[in-house]
Amino acid sequence: MPRCLSLLITGLIAFVVIVLTGTVSPVVPTAASGEPLQEKKLILCYPDGSRTDTGLPVLTGNQSAWVPAAAIRLIEPRSALDTRSESLQWDVEAPGFRLETPALDTFLRPGMTLRLPLVSTAIGPAVNLYGLEKLLGIELPAATGEPTFTLQINPAGQDRQLNQVRPAVHFPEKIILAWDHVLGKNRDLSQEEKPEGLNVISPTWFALQDDTGLISSKADRDYVRAAHAKQLQVWPLITNSFDRDLTRRFLNSPAAMDHLIRQLAVYSAVYDLDGINLDFENVYDEDKDLLTAFVQRLTDRLKQQNLVLSIDVTVPSNVPYWSPCFDRKKLGESLDYVMLMTYDEYWQSSPVSGSVASIGWVEKGIQNTLASVPPHKLLMGVPFYTREWAETEEDGQIKARSRSLSMAGAEGRIRDYDAPVEWLNDKGQYYTEYWRDGSRCRIWLEEERSLGLKTALAYNYKLAGIAAWRLGFEKPEVWPVLYQTLKD
Numbered sequence: 001m002p003r004c005l006s007l008l009i010t011g012l013i014a015f016v017v018i019v020l021t022g023t024v025s026p027v028v029p030t031a032a033s034g035e036p037l038q039e040k041k042l043i044l045c046y047p048d049g050s051r052t053d054t055g056l057p058v059l060t061g062n063q064s065a066w067v068p069a070a071a072i073r074l075i076e077p078r079s080a081l082d083t084r085s086e087s088l089q090w091d092v093e094a095p096g097f098r099l100e101t102p103a104l105d106t107f108l109r110p111g112m113t114l115r116l117p118l119v120s121t122a123i124g125p126a127v128n129l130y131g132l133e134k135l136l137g138i139e140l141p142a143a144t145g146e147p148t149f150t151l152q153i154n155p156a157g158q159d160r161q162l163n164q165v166r167p168a169v170h171f172p173e174k175i176i177l178a179w180d181h182v183l184g185k186n187r188d189l190s191q192e193e194k195p196e197g198l199n200v201i202s203p204t205w206f207a208l209q210d211d212t213g214l215i216s217s218k219a220d221r222d223y224v225r226a227a228h229a230k231q232l233q234v235w236p237l238i239t240n241s242f243d244r245d246l247t248r249r250f251l252n253s254p255a256a257m258d259h260l261i262r263q264l265a266v267y268s269a270v271y272d273l274d275g276i277n278l279d280f281e282n283v284y285d286e287d288k289d290l291l292t293a294f295v296q297r298l299t300d301r302l303k304q305q306n307l308v309l310s311i312d313v314t315v316p317s318n319v320p321y322w323s324p325c326f327d328r329k330k331l332g333e334s335l336d337y338v339m340l341m342t343y344d345e346y347w348q349s350s351p352v353s354g355s356v357a358s359i360g361w362v363e364k365g366i367q368n369t370l371a372s373v374p375p376h377k378l379l380m381g382v383p384f385y386t387r388e389w390a391e392t393e394e395d396g397q398i399k400a401r402s403r404s405l406s407m408a409g410a411e412g413r414i415r416d417y418d419a420p421v422e423w424l425n426d427k428g429q430y431y432t433e434y435w436r437d438g439s440r441c442r443i444w445l446e447e448e449r450s451l452g453l454k455t456a457l458a459y460n461y462k463l464a465g466i467a468a469w470r471l472g473f474e475k476p477e478v479w480p481v482l483y484q485t486l487k488d
Contacts, residue, residue, distance in 0.1 A: 036061070037059040037060060037061040037064055037066065038059070038060050038061065039057050039058070039059055039060075039122075039123070040057070040058045040060055040146070040147055040148055040149040041053065041054075041055070041056075041057065041058070041147060041148045041149065042054045042055075042056045042057065042058045042067060042071055042148075042149050042151065043148050043149065043150040043151065044074060044075070044150075044151050044153055045150050045151065045152050045153065046153050046154070047153065047154050047155075047156065051150075052074075054070075054071060054074060056068055056070055056071050056074075057123045058071075058123075058149040059121060059122070059123060059126070060143070060149055062143075063130045064128055064130060065128060065129040065130055065140055065149065066119070066121055066123065066126040066127070066128050066129075067126055067127060067129055068123050068124045068125065068126050069081050069088055069118060069124070069125050069126070069127070072088050072090075072116065072127055072136075073088070075136055075138060075151070075153060076090055076136060078090060078091045078092070078093070079091075079116075081125075082115070085115060085209075085216050086117065086118050086125070087115040087116055087117050087118055087216070087217065088115065088116040088118065088127065089113060089114075089115050090113065090114045090115070090116065091111070091113050092111050092112050092113070092114055093111045094109075094111060095108045095109070095111065095112075096137055096160055097134055097135055097137070097160040097161070097162055097266075098160055098161040098162065099161070099162060099163070099265055099266070099269050099305070100161075100162075100163055100164060100165045100269065100304060100305050100306075101165065101304045101305075103304060104265060104301065104304050104305070107258075107261075107262065107265070107301060108262055108265070108266070110258070110262075111262075112259055112262040112263050112266065113212075113214050113259075113263070114217075114263060114266060114267075115215075115216060115217045116132070116217075117217055117218050117219060117220070119185070128221070128222070129151075130221070131221040131270065131271070132270065133158075134158070134159070134160045134161070134162050135160075135162060135266075135270050137153065137154050137155075137158065137160060138151055138152060138153055138154075138155070139151070139152035139155040139158065162266070162269035162270055163268075163269035163270075163272060163305070165304075165305060165306050166274065166305065166306040166307065167306070168306065169233070169274070169275075169306075169308050171199065171464075171465075173197075173199070173486070173487070173488075174458070174459075174463075174464065174465040174466075174486040174487075174488075175199060175200055175337070175379060175464050175465030175466070175467075176197045176198050176199055176200070176465055176466055176468075176482060176483065176486065177198075177199075177200040177201070177202055177235070177339070177379065177465065177466070177467040177468065178195075178198055178200075178201055178202070178384075178467070178468045178470065178471040179202045179203075179204065179237060179467070179468070179469050179470045179471065180201055180202065180203045180204065180470065180471045180472075181204045181470045181471075181472075182203050182204050182205060182218050186203065186218065186220040186222075186223045187223070188222075188226070189201075189223055189226035189227050189230065189232075190222075190226040190229070194230040194231075194232065195476070195479040196479045196480050196483045197479060197480075197482055197483025197486070198232065198479070199231070199232060199233060200232065200233045200234075200235055200274075200275075201227055201232050201233070201234055201235075201471070202234075202235045202236060202237050202277050202467075203218070203220075203223065203234070203236050203237070204218075204236075204237045204239070205217060205218045205219050205220075205236040205237065205238075206218075206219075206236055206237065206238035206239070206264070206267070207238065207239045207240075207241050208238070208239065208240045208241050208243075208246065208247070208250060208260065209241070210246070211246060211249035211250050211253065211256055212253075212255075212256050212259055213250060213253070213255070213256035213257060213258070213259030213260035213261075213263070214259070214260075214263075215238065215260055215263050215264070217263075217267060219236065219267055219270075219271045220271075221270075221271055221272075224271050224272055224273065225272075228272070233274040233275060233308070234271075234273055234274050234275070235273070235274060235275030235276060235277045235308060235310065236273060236276060236277065237276075237277040237278075237279050237312075238264065238276060238277070238278060238279065239279045239280070239281070240279075240280040240281070240282075240283070242281050242282040243282070244282045244283055244284050244287075244321055247280065247282075247283050247284075247287070247291075248283075248284055248287055248290075251287055251290035251291060251293075251294055252290065257294050257297055257298075258297075260298075261297065261298050261301050261302065264276060264298070264302065265301060265302060265305065268302065268305055268307055269305065273307065274307065274308060275307050275308030275309060275310065275336075276298075276302060276307055276308075276309055276310075277310045277311070277312065277339070278295065278298075278309075278310065278311040278312065279311075279312045280311070281312070281314075281321075281322060282321050282322065283321060283325035284321065284325065285320055285321065285324040285325050287325060288324065288325050288326065288327050289327070291325060291326070291327075292327045292330045292331060292334075295311065295331055295334050295335065296330075296334050299334045299335060308336050308337070309334075309335045309336050309337075310335055310336055310337035310338065310339055310379075311331055311335055311337075311338055311339065312338075312339045312341055312381075312467075313326045313328055313331070313338055313339070313340060313341065313369075314326070314340075314341050314344075315340065315341070315342060315361075315364075315365030315368065315369065316328070316365070316368045316369060316372075328369060328372035328373055329372040329373070331373075332372060332373035332374065332377050332378075335377070336377065337377050337378070337379055337464060338369075338373045338377055338378050338379070339379045339381060339467045340365060340366065340369050340373075340378060340379065340380055340381055341381045341469075342357055342361075342362045342365045342366065342380055342381045342382070342454070343356050343357040343381050343382070343383040343469065344356060344357075345357055345358060345361045345362075346387070346402075348387070348402055348404070349402075350400065350402070351399075351400060352398075352400055353389035353391060353400045353402070353442050354389075354444070355427055355429060355444035356383045356385065356386055356387055356444065356446065357382075357383050357446070357454065358426070358427040358428060358429065358444070359427060359428025359429070359450075359453055359454065359457075360426065360427075360428075362380070362454055362457060363457055366378075366380060366457055366458075366461055366463070370461065375461055375462045375463050375464070376462070376463075376464055377464060378463045378464055379458075379463060379464050379465050379466055379467045380454070380455075380457065380458040380463055380465075380466050380467070381466070381467050381468070381469065382451055382454055382455065382466050382467070382468045382469075382482070383446055383468075383469060384406070384407065384446065384468050384469060384470060384471075384472075384473035384474040384478070385404050385405060385406060385407075385446065385469065385470070385473045386404075386405050386407070386410050386443055386444060386445055386446045387402040387403065387404055387405065387443070387444075388402065388403050388405050388410070388413060388441055388442075388443050389401070389402045389441065389442045389443070390402070390436070390439040390440070390441050391439060391440045391441075391442065392438065392439045392440075405443070406472070406473040406474075407445075407446060407447055407473060407474055407475045407478070408475065410443050410445055410446075413432075413434070413441070413443065414432055414443075417434035417435075417436065417441075418434075419432040419433065419434040420432065421445070423449075424444075427444060428450055428453045428454070429444045429445055429446070429450045430444075430445040430447065430449070430450065431443070431444055431445065432445065447475065447477075447478070448475070448477050448478050448481045451478050451481060451482060452481045452482075452485050455481070455482050455485040455486060456485055458486065459485055459486055465486065466482065466486065468482075
């Protein structure tokens with residue numbers, strides 16, 4: 001994932017403010033069949049046969065049982081509403097559930113803190129219980145026409161193993177991964193057509209929150225189920241929140257690292273994930289060995305689940321905190337794949353204008369990385385975005401400011417300003433410029449031709465595939481180009 005994630009922080013903050021002030025209209029989920037949900041009354045039934053009428057509503061349907069946050073707190077009293085993260089936070093002191101192997105079960109014993117994401121519904125912030133039965137130790141009733149929904153707590157004889165060890169992954173074709181940046185509600189993949197060639201999707205679900213190793217979660221079981229139905233693997237991304245001081249404290253605490261790994265192990269089992277993508281950036285250069293050791297520690301555990309593990313790295317350079325912090329050779333030895341972020345050649349706050357990813361710069365980045373990472377483990381990053389640069393003269397100097405644009409957004413600028421477009425052979429891109437409010441605006445475009453040239457590099461250097469930032473910024477026409485260019 002690119003450093004341009006920071007571009008979207010402002011939008012994320014705005015979204016959170018809206019949610020917490022209650023100005024977002026409720027989202028009324030539908031059943032997996034697409035039919036409207038039915039509202040029923042929640043009854044809890046305990047092992048001794050006693051029953052409690054909670055007075056709380058449930059929205060039920062095919063593979064859906066949305067219950068309000070208060071219901072989870074009745075089922076699991078150690079849970080608490082965390083309004084900052086829009087989730088239920090659950091302190092698991094002695095796990096009653098099990099993971100894929102006995103060794104992982106032993107690893108879980110110290111406990112952990114889990115977070116269940118909440119969705120705004122007609123009955124308030126709610127959680128879908130389907131898929132969480134073994135985690136919470138509950139049994140859902142069969143569908144009936146009754147006005148009540150009777151939930152069995154700690155049913156006798158329930159096997160609480162969350163998942164099985166996954167089969168070994170084999171990609172018959174090159175990997176085409178796209179990151180899906182989740183600001184608020186996850187997209188409904190069941191309603192979207194799968195892009196040609198796409199075989200891995202990486203939603204930005206997890207982030208390190210504090211120096212105990214607690215992570216936030218936006219994980220969504222329905223998203224994974226829909227992705228699997230479309231033959232897509234799901235490798236959610238976890239960031240270090242791009243906070244190098246927090247990261248230093250975390251990397252210096254074995255307890256914090258194990259806490260984070262335990263959470264990822266549980267989430268991977270509960271949501272049936274196929275892999276995990278690490279995006280730790282803005283790390284102190286002198287913490288390089290600590291980062292490498294953490295990755296090995298994580299790999300030793302999560303490989304017991306047979307997850308596909310990868311990390312995002314910048315092109316080799318001397319830029320502090322963003323490049324020397326990666327021991328690319330050792331990371332490549334530990335992990336299945338390394339995603340090379342061959343974009344942000346000229347980054348958001350660059351003092352001068354320039355391309356996000358000119359062809360020569362991309363090729364040099366690949367060549368330099370291949371000195372440390374073998375080609376069968378390397379994925380080349382491709383940008384689905386560009387930047388609009390606005391240059392003004394201040395005190396006799398040219399000052400440049402930029403904003404990110406999708407492909408459609410860039411084409412809109414060309415139409416709006418009737419801007420001329422020319423092909424630049426040395427950049428492998430189309431270029432345009434125009435004047436607006438006294439500023440010279442410049443765009444190095446990304447589209448089918450430029451991305452085709454970049455993808456040809458991945459083919460020529462026999463790389464494992466490509467990874468695109470980000471889904472939704474592209475034009476549909478780019479997918480056939482990426483796929484056909486990578487085909488053997």
